[in-house]
Amino acid sequence: MANREPMDNKFGRKALQVKEAQMKIMAYAARLESETVPLEAAPGRYLADNVAAPHPFPAFNRSGMDGYAVVSADTANCREGGTVWLNVVDNIPCGSVPSGEIISGTAARIMTGAQVPEGADAVVMLEATETRELNGVPQVGIRKPILSGRNVTPRGLEISEGDLVLAAGRKIAAGDIAVLATFGISDVPVIRRPKVGVFATGSELLDVKEPLQPGKIRNSNSPMLEALVREAGGEPVMLGAIADDLDLARSKVQMALETYDLVITTGGVSVGDYDIMGDLVREEAGDMLFNKVAMRPGSVTTAAVRGGKVLLALSGNPGASYIGFQLFARPAIASMQGATEPFLPEWTVILGADYSKVNNYTRFVRARLELPDGNVYAYPAALDASSVMVTIKDSDCLIIVPPEERGLTAGTKVQVIKLP
Incomplete structure (x- = not known):
């Protein structure tokens, strides 16, 4: 009205x-206007430009655990109860590049997060293997079959090259910093x-x-x-x-x-x-x-x-x-600052206590939010006159009381502006 x-x-x-x-x-x-700030100064700032992925993430097929990179088809015979023995031809810690391709009958010792070598399509967890040496050649024994793709995070699973990862107008938070760092963006365009x-x-x-x-x-x-x-x-x-x-x-x-x-x-x-x-x-x-x-x-x-x-x-x-x-x-x-959502959010909550003041204008009542039973309740401040200062510190929302309301009773659904 x-x-x-x-x-x-x-x-x-x-x-x-x-x-x-x-x-x-x-x-x-x-x-x-926009400016560029170092990555460590970007939290809390608003992004000036869209950020697209300069490369896929992960950038390579990545091992999900410590174990052995294998050709999954080699483990099919494990169904008959036997142990399949494979020659270990490589050892791949994190940060290292595989020395060659894995072919049928071979495997590579690999650590969590390391690059899975070409030819391998699965990683067998360390606890499901045993080892031996035969004629001077290290071998790994596998007792259970494994499906193709198991324990391997494929290249580009999270983000493909060219995908939009952060949009202009976004307020940069800790998670965004992780994304920017992942893609090597050390200087960030902000407003x-x-x-x-x-x-x-x-x-x-x-x-x-x-x-x-x-x-x-x-x-x-x-x-x-x-x-x-x-x-x-x-x-x-x-x-x-x-x-x-x-x-x-x-x-x-x-x-x-x-x-x-x-x-x-x-x-x-x-x-x-x-x-x-x-x-x-x-x-x-x-x-x-x-x-x-x-x-x-x-x-x-x-x-x-x-x-x-x-x-x-x-x-x-x-x-x-x-x-x-x-x-x-x-x-x-x-x-x-280019914010895509400049206004504070409005929530629908339950009024936690009666509010009896009436006015010809919309009233914004300082209040606090509580969740006593899993539902969100707003409790009006006992003192909310314009001259009152102390209740500011205890308020985390403003109850919006329209002028047509002649007092509100506890349990009524009301709109609130959520304060930062």
């Missing part, structure tokens, strides 16, 4: 739905990390290192946003706090937009006398993307574009700032 709200004539605010606001920002979150300028506004803010003073609070939002930007793959550039001075804010914002790929502010976007970010954005209304979102908390979230760069002004309330980042900044930062 769509929410409709008349225009606020005094402040020019008209609420957009969350998805509409997200799309307005994403229109300016184009993929950045440049976006540089994100972050500053807070408010004359009441103290640095983290400062002692408390009457009427003041420490600036907790900036360190939180710094961590969130890093978590999203961006490079945060901390610009400090700005007092409630419109001229100072204007110059700082302009400098930041000229220098960085995205600028995030926290605080000063409400409708009070000292909410300078709201005033700054309204100065050039033609560049405004939105200045109100139909959501709780964080309805005052504001965004504008200057010179193709997005200024995202988040609420100064910690809970609202945190949720605003996850909904708007994180997908933009991911999109700039």
Whole structure:
């Protein structure tokens, strides 16, 4: 059900739905240029180009165990209860190349992972053999028949030459590093990390290192946003706090937009006398993307574009700032890195406890996930007001409560956004 709200004539605010606001920002979150980094620096980065296999994997027929490489047809007579004796003509440890072909009546001692010689089509496990020497020639005795292909990993079983192994836009994880290393890709093409300028506004803010003073609070939002930007793959550039001075804010914002790929502010976007970010954005209304979102908390979230760069002004309330980042900044930062899925995943889970708050806007409720009986339950935080900070650390999802809901009861299926 769509929410409709008349225009606020005094402040020019008209609420957009969350998805509409997200799309307005994403229109300016184009993929950045690529760069090359060494393999050890690639985890957590987004792949810039498709990676195709330059050779098959395995690159050769590989032994699956310690034993003897044989021609399987030579073992057929074992069915009659006898032992088949074969001349051992080679010894192949890992990393060595077979000295020649295996023909009927011969075998090669081989180690796990070593290259199976031409002519051999099976490997008999060591425990199923016995050995002897006859006229100075080492022999292996085999007591049971073996099928062709047994204990041999064929060339190209996992990947054929030219196969797509990693697609552009993939976030590189440990398994991907193994694949890149396997194919000898020591320099990895990735998308440049976006540089994100972050500053807070408010004359009441103290640095983290400062002692408390009457009427003041420490600036907790900036360190939180710094961590969130890093978590999203961006490079945060901390610009400090700005007092409630419109001229100072204007110059700082302009400098930041000229220098960085995205600028995030926290605080000063409400409708009070000292909410300078709201005033700054309204100065050039033609560049405004939105200045109100139909959501709780964080309805005052504001965004504008200057010179193709997005200024995202988040609420100064910690809970609202945190949720605003996850909904708007994180997908933009991911999109700039070429992510194929920039938005956080949504799950359907079971509500673990009653939630009674109602609102005319979609509410995003901090919650924790639990699996008490094998099913996934979401338990709302006891305190989820926008100004509450402590429940951020205990939350691993956001319950989406649509505006048409007049309270939710435990056991109801709900949608959640899974937090990183």
